[in-house]
Ligand SMILES: [Zn+2]
């Protein structure tokens with residue numbers, strides 16, 4: 001207290017300065033000596049307290065009048081700013097109502113508190129995860145069923161190899177961003193009729209990194225990232241999608257690089273499975289149709305179905321009715337994820353012969369006498385299978 005400086009001198013203004021001049025001088029000084037901007041600087045901390053004390057007096061018309069008349073003796077010598085986060089002490093007592101005062105100063109720095117290093121300011125500049133990328137990939141029906149390894153070309157941001165993502169030219173230094181004091185964000189206070197409105201935004205000078213570069217890396221122009229087309233091998237698991245049209249594969253860590261040591265994002269590959277000309281799929285089951293003739297249906301037969309990769313033997317029981325669905329166990333999709341294998345359902349289509357020879361016609365006439373009047377069974381079980389398959393192909 002012995003060598004206290006004159007309050008006007010502390011704020012760098014003349015005696016008789018207007019309210020606005022006092023206010024703006026205070027803002028300037030408070031910003032300059034704010035502990036967040038001057039970490040571990042004892043001198044700045046003292047100056048900051050001094051500035052606040054000066055403003056606490058000069059912003060209060062009553063105190064100011066007393067100070068103008070009587071100097072320090074006219075104001076409470078203990079009214080000084082307490083310093084530290086909660087040290088407002090008696091501040092509100094005289095500043096609360098009038099111009100400036102507690103609210104105003106508080107708004108100016110809320111979030112961090114006066115003590116410096118508030119929650120938002122110290123954490124903001126921490127690791128930031130990289131962005132995720134989504135890419136489409138066409139695969140065939142067979143690739144979805146049997147699995148495949150497919151190469152994919154992907155253009156994305158990758159860490160610049162020249163500067164290792166730092167953005168600074170090799171050998172040059174980086175320093176704390178002067179615009180935000182290294183916090184990566186800046187706040188502005190606007191006076192509105194509702195009072196002081198504080199808003200926080202990413203610092204445009206350093207783009208939120210808190211560091212500025214003396215000489216930007218020529219390769220990435222200081223961004224730390226470069227666009228690059230990379231080739232990846234995507235492992236498509238057998239049985240992928242379960243018959244869905246657009247299953248998604250996740251490749252962890254293949255997205256854009258993170259910032260400040262943050263993890264990279266993920267790559268999502270949306271698979272577009274092309275339909276097959278003769279096979280359908282539901283879950284791990286395959287569906288197809290088989291055309292047989294009248295004789296095969298009546299007498300039974302063993303035929304070979306052209307499968308996805310190999311021929312599959314299929315027994316047609318004697319007396320098979322049109323649209324009967326045959327089930328071939330274990331001939332469906334081998335799902336690598338669940339370990340189970342589906343079945344194949346074969347819907348029998350009866351082909352009625354045309355262009356018969358006279359001899360064949362005679363044989364059929366003989367067969368049809370007496371006529372076969374038996375109506376096809378309307379049993380619900382058969383209906384439900386054929387409906388299901390029909391629904392699937394519709
Ligand atoms: Zn670079």
Ligand SMILES: [Zn+2]
Pocket residue numbers: 177178179180181182183184185203204205206207208209210211
């Ligand atoms: Zn900045």
